[in-house]
Amino acid sequence: MARVYQVPHHAFGWLVAGTFMAALPHLIHGPLWLRILLPATVLGRILIQRGRLPMPGRVLRVILLGGVLLGTLYTHGTVLGPDAGTCLLVAAFALKLLEMVRLRDAYVLLVLGYFVLATTFLFYQGPIASLYVLLSMLCLTAALPGINHPEAGARAWRHFRLALVMLLQAVPLMLLLFVLVPRISPLWSLEFSQERSRTGMSDSMAPGEVSHLSQSRELAFRVEFEGAVPPPAARYWRGLTYAWFDGRRWSQARPQEISQADYVWFPASPQPRPDWAATLVAARDEAAARGPVYRYRVVQEPSRRNWLYALAVPFADDTRLGLVRDLRLVSREELNQRRDYRVTSYPALRSSMPMSPADEAISLQLPEGFNPRAREMARRWYREAGSAEAYANRLLRWFREESFYYTLEPPLLGEHTVDEFLFGSRRGFCEHYASAFAFMMRAAGVPARIVAGYQGGELNPVGNHLRVHQYHAHAWTEIWLPGSGWVEVDPTAAVAPSRIEMGPEAALQDDPLADFQGIMRDLPWLQQLSNRFDYVQFIWQKWVLDYDESSQLSLLQRWLGDVSPARIGMALAAGAAVLLMPVALWVLLRRRGPGRTPMQREYRAMLKQLRGRGLVLSDDLPPRRLVREAGGQWPAARPVLKKWGRAFEESVYGGQAGTSLRALRRYRRQLRWLRGARGGQHVSPG
Amino acid sequence: MLAAVRAPLQRRYRQWLARRMPASRQQRLTQQRIFILPTRYGLFFLLIAALLFLGGINYENNLIMALSFLMTSLFMIAILHTFRNLAGLLVRAGQLEPGHAGAEGALEILLHADDRHPHLSLWLRWPGGPVEEVSVLPGEEKSVWLRLPLKRRGRVHPGRLHIESRYPLGLLRAWSQLDMAHPALAWPRAAPSEFCPASGGDAEQGLQHTRLAGSDDFQGLRSYQPGDPPRMVDWKAYARGRGLHSKYFADPAEGWLWLDWAMMPGVDPETRLSRLTWWVLQLEQKNQRYGLRLPGAELPPGLGPEQQRQALDLLALYGEEVA
Amino acid sequence: MEKVQRALARVGKVVLGKNEQIRLAVACLLARGHLLIEDLPGMGKTTLAHALARIFSLDYQRVQFTSDMLPADILGVSLFNADTREFVLRKGPVFTQLLLADEINRATPKTQSALLEAMEERQVTLDGDTYPLPLPFFVVATQNPVEQGGTFPLPESQLDRFLMRISLGYPSPEAELALLAAGDLRAEALDLTPALTVDELQQVMQAVEQVHASTDLLGYLQRLLEHSRSSGLFQAGLSPRAGLGMLRAARAWALLGGRNYVIPEDIQAVLVPVCEHRLQPVAGGAARGAAGRLLEAVPVVP
Structure with a gap:
């Protein structure tokens, strides 16, 4: 068996810490076997280092490698792709720790460590994760001087300090590269596996089938307003609409008569603009005069859906986004990455949206044979009310005044969901109320649809932005009133107005985090801290994660004027030179010997002063001889010189701390007033 | 074929070295005497950085790209640090330890760090000789005895002294080849x-x-004289009571x-x-x-x-x- | 201290016109160092050694080295005693407080190294037993500088064992006149009244070690040592041992000057006798004066 390479003990800690930290994030979401494998190999390596375990033989290594391959196949079904690939990489990395036989293996392990570290960013991208990666990189980098310095006397913390210094010196250069190196579009398309859970809205809802609404605190998106922030009651973030009802389930639907080109309008596409879009665009200014205009920027967390969230009648400035006929935004592709987009919303523009027969038909559609009681009541009440508006108000009043309850855990409903809800259980959450309301409207002949999205959001005063969480998810209705167009009606607000005004936290009694949130309310500084951190995350998102081709272009245009490869190259070279120069000077300037002490400077000053008077004095004169020599050449100065010499000698060589520098300087000053040695003459060459 | 190309190239290289760094018993490692290139691990490191850059582009992941840039920057900073680890060192020819032809001799090299930073993990060797590793701390002068094989009698020119350092990161190697005008002596x-x-x-x-x-032959006994070493005294005879005698060898x-x-x-x-x-x-x-x-x-x-x-x-x- | 001054004065009366050398010799002894006097015969080497022994009331032995001398002639021998049936040590002349090793370069290298080892370790090892030498223990060796047939000059490595090398040289005209007038002073040297008891001498030697050497002074000394190594003037620079020796000698010199701290002048005064025999100038450089050039090259205050 080959002799085991002994990592120098002062480097071993960094090596293990670095590799372990590099692999750790993958253990959190990795399969169980990986979670066991890594600590086991780290422990194994420690035992090998201490001589308690032999190196694993070739057979064992092959078995382990095979096991890892099988494990990856078992978990991911493949060994290709980012997920499986990362898993395999981390596992192989952990095994490499075991088979570190030579110095070369230690290098390979460490350099691979950087790679493993980078894959962390496939899964976590927050500022905390980045700090963590930086710290792990510090440990990995600290191991490098360790294995390069085999002497036993080296100190572990010195390696760390060196790594820290080098990384700090590298950071400015990294920032320069980050800003200036051109972003190119992906060379080939790589997709994450689709199994990854989708969060947020789904494209259909069936109120009777859900007995428990799980509400997570996960962030859905952030909104940063430019200018006015809408009041809480106006924060309806529309995601999609459900127009089709099959008796149990509401789903998204496009009327068959309307083509895809007429349904979605991508402003940047070469296809002709649909008529409705033209109408809306034309009416924008007028709407702005009539009502508020909200300009904001949404930072959407990856949802793996292609619909986006905005206030009513949104116009986005992103070429990849389009406006749909039901007044919401969609993206061409699913959002697998965080995405931010700028939106301008005109709430007053709702009334300008024309109603086509096809839209009207689908907005009145109801399946036959369901909910006979509700249908009957709808017809009756509509007759009694006389207008759609009065009918809707009566219905809302009924919700408010009868004993309807808002709950997150409603009973399951049978076949006639609306009948059972309205006249039986009367307990439900937004979906139940929205579903019942829309049904009642349609049954009375009023076009209605359900809107799914988010309502509300917490304002972070630090950054003037809203945080919208998954628990802000909401469903409400829109009815079409002639003259007003699609009007927002939120029946849940009639039952539980606080849900709209104050946010859903009141309903979150079951959430384990609710207590925590209560504590946060009580501790303002904690709340403040949380706000600040959220702001940091927001800034991080805005400036780091979303720094892409277009933001780079606009930034560079501002700095460099014209953006051409040559200019960028020059800027890179100049920037690198400017940044590296101080480091190079710091690193390369030879600093010889220790610096001078104040006393030594005093001696030099005296020598200079005497030479300035024309005295010829060599460098190797000790104080006494200096005094004698100088006194010989300048007799008038002898008494003062003697005093100076004695004081200097006692202080510098006599170990008497009492003699002060000030006294020496005073003697030297006295000399300045004396007349020159030989009238200031001295031998001058030539 | 290859040798035919290589020989003149090597000669050229040697001539160039001789012009650039003439022989001297005392030389300071300055900019013009130090070469620097990445090691295999350095190339591997850069390869990983390049892969991460591609990955960052493809996944549109700015952080992966940032890490790739950080690695690149670290590499560039490492150039300076590796250079510094060698630069400024004063190399002097020291004493020599002759040997017989066919065996080994040794030459002393003195490394003096008269600046304020340490020079760690330096590898020194003569062409064909074994490597010695040494670290020199600030203000310190270290003596290294480098062995070299002595092929023939007389003054043996050891060739150029090879000083190399990969500290701190091992990603780059800085080296110099000095003609120390320090011939070895083969008896x-x-x-x-x-x-x-x-x-x-x-x-x-x-x-x-x-x-x-x-x-060395034993010649006989003589009476003991003060100053005779004890091992020459015939203790057996003394024990037998014949008095104190010293064994007498041909002087x-x-x-x-x-x-x-x-x-x-x-x-x-x-x-x-x-x-x-x-x-x-x-x-x-x-x-x-x-x-x-x-x-x-x-x-x-x-x-x-x-x-x-x-x-x-x-x-x-x-x-x-x-x- | 007065007594030491008095001792200096008294020795000055028998070794005429050599106050500087007497002072160095005394400093060397006070610094617990051995002294090598290099001079032609008849320059008063022996007189000086006698005077030193007397003035400090030390036991004194003189050995004239010859080529047929064996180590045992100096160190001694352990002999088998028939009566007690055990080995007894017959001590050699080295067991004394002041040993004058005359013409040390006449002895064979073996004998020389036996003595030099005893000097270094201040003990003698015979047949595996170790015998300490008396305290204090000084060797004053003399060497004839002219290379003569049948001499073995001390190798460099062994010269290092002597703290100082001085030479007396010819006397000045006045001193020579006085010398001629006074006649042979050697007898007077033997009649000198001791100025210090051995105990007092030991106290003075302890006082030498207490003399303060400041950081600045040590820095100056260090720069001198470093310059000897890096200047290229010498084949090999001064060893750390030389540095320590220089410091001890400078301390003694400072004490003789009535100071309890060392100043650069002390270093400068002892540098040549302490260092010159340890420095080999590179080929072409003159042996004498090389140490002096060291002084000129290194500024006292950086």
Whole structure:
């Protein structure tokens, strides 16, 4: 068996810490076997280092490698792709720790460590994760001087300090590269596996089938307003609409008569603009005069859906986004990455949206044979009310005044969901109320649809932005009133107005985090801290994660004027030179010997002063001889010189701390007033 | 084929080196004397950084890209640090430890860090010799003895001293090749011979060289004199009550011999030197004073390590120009 | 201290016109160092050694070295005593407080190294038993500078064992006149009244070690040592041992100057006798004066 390479003990800690930290994030979401494998190999390596375990033989290594391959196949079904690939990489990395036989293996392990570290960013991208990666990189980098310095006397913390210094010196250069190196579009398309859970809205809802609404605190998106922030009651973030009802389930639907080109309008596409879009665009200014205009920027967390969230009648400035006929935004592709987009919303523009027969038909559609009681009541009440508006108000009043309850855990409903809800259980959450309301409207002949999205959001005063969480998810209705167009009606607000005004936290009694949130309310500084951190995350998102081709272009245009490869190259070279120069000077300037002490400077000053008077004095004169020599050449100065010499000698060589520098300087000053040695003459060459 | 191309290239390289860094017994490692290139691991490191850059582009992941940039920057900073680890060092030729031709000798190299930072993990070697690793702390002067094989007698030029450092990260190697004007000295191989090529002996003391071979022989007992070493005292006789006597050997310190080149007519010069070398070692071992006569050189008789050293040096340098 | 001054004055009366050398010799002894005097015969080496022994009331032995001398002649020998049936040590002349080793370069290298080892370790090892030498223990060795037949000059490595090398040289005309007028002073040297008891001498030697050497002074000394190594003037620079020796000698010199701290002048005063025999100038450089060039090259205050 080959002799085991002994990592120098002062480097071993960094090596293990670095590799372990590099692999750790993958253990959190990795399969169980990986979670066991890594600590086991780290422990194994420690035992090998201490001589308690032999190196694993070739057979064992092959078995382990095979096991890892099988494990990856078992978990991911493949060994290709980012997920499986990362898993395999981390596992192989952990095994490499075991088979570190030579110095070369230690290098390979460490350099691979950087790679493993980078894959962390496939899964976590927050500022905390980045700090963590930086710290792990510090440990990995600290191991490098360790294995390069085999002497036993080296100190572990010195390696760390060196790594820290080098990384700090590298950071400015990294920032320069980050800003200036051109972003190119992906060379080939790589997709994450689709199994990854989708969060947020789904494209259909069936109120009777859900007995428990799980509400997570996960962030859905952030909104940063430019200018006015809408009041809480106006924060309806529309995601999609459900127009089709099959008796149990509401789903998204496009009327068959309307083509895809007429349904979605991508402003940047070469296809002709649909008529409705033209109408809306034309009416924008007028709407702005009539009502508020909200300009904001949404930072959407990856949802793996292609619909986006905005206030009513949104116009986005992103070429990849389009406006749909039901007044919401969609993206061409699913959002697998965080995405931010700028939106301008005109709430007053709702009334300008024309109603086509096809839209009207689908907005009145109801399946036959369901909910006979509700249908009957709808017809009756509509007759009694006389207008759609009065009918809707009566219905809302009924919700408010009868004993309807808002709950997150409603009973399951049978076949006639609306009948059972309205006249039986009367307990439900937004979906139940929205579903019942829309049904009642349609049954009375009023076009209605359900809107799914988010309502509300917490304002972070630090950054003037809203945080919208998954628990802000909401469903409400829109009815079409002639003259007003699609009007927002939120029946849940009639039952539980606080849900709209104050946010859903009141309903979150079951959430384990609710207590925590209560504590946060009580501790303002904690709340403040949380706000600040959220702001940091927001800034991080805005400036780091979303720094892409277009933001780079606009930034560079501002700095460099014209953006051409040559200019960028020059800027890179100049920037690198400017940044590296101080480091190079710091690193390369030879600093010889220790610096001078104040006393030594005093001696030099005296020598200079005497030479300035024309005295010829060599460098190797000790104080006494200096005094004698100088006194010989300048007799008038002898008494003062003697005093100076004695004081200097006692202080510098006599170990008497009492003699002060000030006294020496005073003697030297006295000399300045004396007349020159030989009238200031001295031998001058030539 | 390859050799035909390589030989002139290497010659060119050597000529260029000789112009750029002329021979000197004391040299400071300055910018023009230091070369720097990435190691295999450095290339691997850059490859990983490049892969991460591609990955960052493809996944549109700015952080992966940032990490790739950080690695690149770290590499560039490492160039400076690796350079600094070697730069400023004062390299001086020190003493030499001669050896016999065919064996090894050693040359001393002194490394002096007269600046304020340490120079760690430096590797030094002569071409063909083993590597020595040394670290020099600020203000320190370290002496390194570097062994080298001695192929032939005389002054042996060891070639260019190779100093290399990969500290701190091992991603780059900085090196220099210095001609230290520090020749090694190879004494002749010792070749035994029956006949001692020595002339005369000392007229005053009448010691014949023919007695030499048996000079260690036991000659008899004499009465003890103060100063006789205890190992010469015949303790057995003393125990038997015969009084204190010292064993008497042919006294080695009474005269001297002239080892003489001219005593071996018809033998080729290298063999003569080898035999003389053997006899120098022999006589030294036997505490016999000796002198040495070579054409054009003479070493007065003496004894002791100094004498042996001078005799061997004289033999080593026979026929060589005086430096 | 007065007594030491008095001792200096008294020695000055028998070794005429050599106050500087006497002072150095005394400093060397006070610094617990051995002294090598290199001079032609008849320059008063022996007189100086006698005077030193007397003035400090030390036991004194003189050995004239010859080529047939064996180590045992100096160190001694352990003999088997038939009556007690055990070995007894017959001590050699080295067991004394002040040993004058006259013409040390006449002895064979073996004998020389036996003495030099005893000097270094201040003990003698015979047949595996170790015998300490008396305290204090000084060797004053003399060496004839002219290379003569049958001499073995001390090798460099062993010269290092002597703290100082001084030479007396010819006397000045006045001193020579006085010398001629006074006649042989050697007898007077033997009649000198001791100025210090051995105990007092030991106290003074302890006081030498207490003399303060400031950081600045040590820095100056260090720069001198470093310059000897890096200047290229010498084949090999001064060893750390030389540095320590220089410091001890400078301390003694400072004490003789009536100071309890060392100043650069002290270093400068002892540098040449302490260092010159340890420095080998590179080929072409003059042996004498090389150490002096060291002084000129290194500024006292950086």
